[in-house]
């Protein structure tokens with residue numbers, strides 16, 4: 001069986017970490033198996049769907065490195081849905097109903113009041129042709145329901161949740177088409193999965209009940225259903241899916257300087273038994289991807305953890321991967337010296353300014369003799385060899401200073417800061433003349 005997965009967002013907003021995680025898992029599974037990854041735009045709801053969001057979704061997936069093999073749009077497939085509905089109606093698996101939302105709500109309340117499950121009573125199934133004509137003559141338009149088979153238990157082996165069982169008698173026949181002719185998500189998704197030969201449906205566990213209903217739709221349409229994997233939901237570090245987190249958009253991540261591979265590394269692995277490792281390309285994520293590692297408990301997403309993972313990944317990125325985002329002239333040696341101090345690639349510019357800009361930080365009175373000595377020692381040492389160890393050993397013996405008392409004033413004089421990249425790496429980048437000049441300036 002060839003593996004085909006699909007990511008099926010509704011274009012009603014920007015992607016956020018929750019649905020991005022689903023996209024990543026679908027992509028990883030397709031790539032792991034040499035299969036195809038489909039982007040399906042669920043735009044049956046024309047009013048809420050927005051072309052700008054479609055573009056943004058495609059752009060965000062591209063930014064993340066999720067290459068898409070096929071793109072489909074539900075809005076281009078209404079003929080297919082129409083044909084399938086006709087077939088289901090002819091087979092007695094779809095029927096027209098006329099109850100208004102208020103009428104249905106009343107029925108629900110009555111059932112709940114009697115302590116019974118609020119399942120639709122199928123009153124519309126009993127309507128004859130004459131009654132349909134009468135209702136339509138009154139100006140009522142029908143909506144369509146899918147008739148569940150109550151005699152067949154719904155069962156499947158979920159790739160994450162294990163054996164699943166639902167009692168169809170406890171479920172209402174789902175509405176599949178509204179009275180205005182628009183489609184609800186449920187049936188079109190099944191038709192698409194059949195037509196696009198989708199082998200695995202990977203989505204959040206909020207869809208578990210839908211899967212039960214949809215399995216019967218696959219059967220009613222004479223198709224073998226795909227395998228299902230329902231992943232536990234994503235929650236914030238405080239335990240609930242906070243509003244902020246739920247709406248944490250990819251756009252915000254991009255702006256904050258998060259590397260796409262950091263987001264992928266994090267979202268691929270949280271909620272699984274595998275460690276969240278700093279990786280610089282997706283290969284290890286693809287190779288290790290396995291639904292058996294997915295846990296049932298909600299996956300916790302913590303922004304601080306993402307930031308520190310991002311930093312660890314930045315420390316590993318080779319110059320070739322970032323050169324276009326670095327200040328003009330910043331070479332591989334500069335990058336390697338600076339990289340261990342960065343949390344984001346963009347921060348390299350600050351260090352570049354420090355290396356090449358104007359640093360003016362007058363030393364404290366008691367450090368001035370040290371800096372006078374440092375300027376002289378810098379001029380005296382052999383710059384063909386690594387300069388920093390030579391400078392340090394001279395100053396130790398000349399001044400008797402060691403540790404912080406020695407290093408901090410030198411660092412401040414050269415960088416204007418109390419911490420930063422290894423001085424041994426920085427010194428050759430600042431260069432002999434500039435080093436002497438900075439020591440002298442600080443000595444006053």
Ligand code: GLU
Pocket residue numbers: 007008009010042185189202203207
């Ligand atoms: N458009 C649906 C959603 O975003 C797709 C669900 C599915 O993957 O089948 O929830």
